[in-house]
Amino acid sequence: MRVQEIMTRRIATVHQDDRLAFVQDIFTQSAFRHLLVLNGQEQLCGIISHADMSRALSPYLGTDAEVERDRDTLQRRVHQVMSRDVITITGAATLQSAARIMLEHNIGCLPVVEQEKLIGLVSWKDLLRQMIK
Template identity: 25%
Template sequence: MIKKVVTVSPEDSLEKAVQLMKLHSIRHLPVVEDGRLVGLVTESTIRQYARPEELGKPLREIMILNPITVSPDTTIDAAARIIYRHKIGGLPVVEGDRLVGIITITDILEAFIELMGLLRSSSRLDVIPREPEGLDGVLEIVRAHGGKVISIGMDVEPSGEKIYFIRLERMPLEPLASALEVAGHRVISVVD
């Protein structure tokens, strides 16, 4: 969550909101009065009123009333589901009615990238494990070859087979892939 939030007041003009959004490269402006969240102005809200004759309008006339919010205790998973379900780009974070931050889709993407280790030097192996060993059997072979797991993702094929996307600290993957194949696991892809 971003704690230093750029805000506007209900009496500020649409023009001021546009200028702040451009200046700070943001798409969401919480509307705050005496520290309390009273509304939200978004890039898409502004697009509806961006005609020159409307730039002087006070934000109280165009702001989103009762925006969807979350508390500081909301998990990143729950915030992501809310953003996805409501097809919105950000959520003000409030304690009671006091604005304490904002979480945007960019913050969620950043958390995902960090969690998955996508910016680290790494290798990736996509595997369908042999049953009954499953993922445990795959990881046993990975460890035996000196592999250090950064993250694991999973997808389920229409057939019900599980594909595991195993991100490892950078290492040569060919010997590991061969060992997995010999053990009966199907290596779908190797990405160095």
């Protein structure tokens, strides 16, 4: 079976200059765990995960101990936090290849790219769903 058969085609993206407050809103309001980051030319330039956000934001946000500098962490830009070395896969790749890459690199998803165009995303959950069918 090929990646293109199970990948998620509805992908959430943000831009590299968006603020973390915007990203936090997306993560809070949706089930997404990864957001793909686009540059000004709408090309994939990074990925930001829920875990990246947790590390970047102050742990005091939303608590009684919150101060201004904690709120300031929400004003940082996506490009300051995102992973830049994005590992991608093609839609024609096998599910075994996708699983191997994710395990080798300890990552939870792979953007699917064809001819430098972002067409989808395959995650470890997509692979598990297919395995139990």
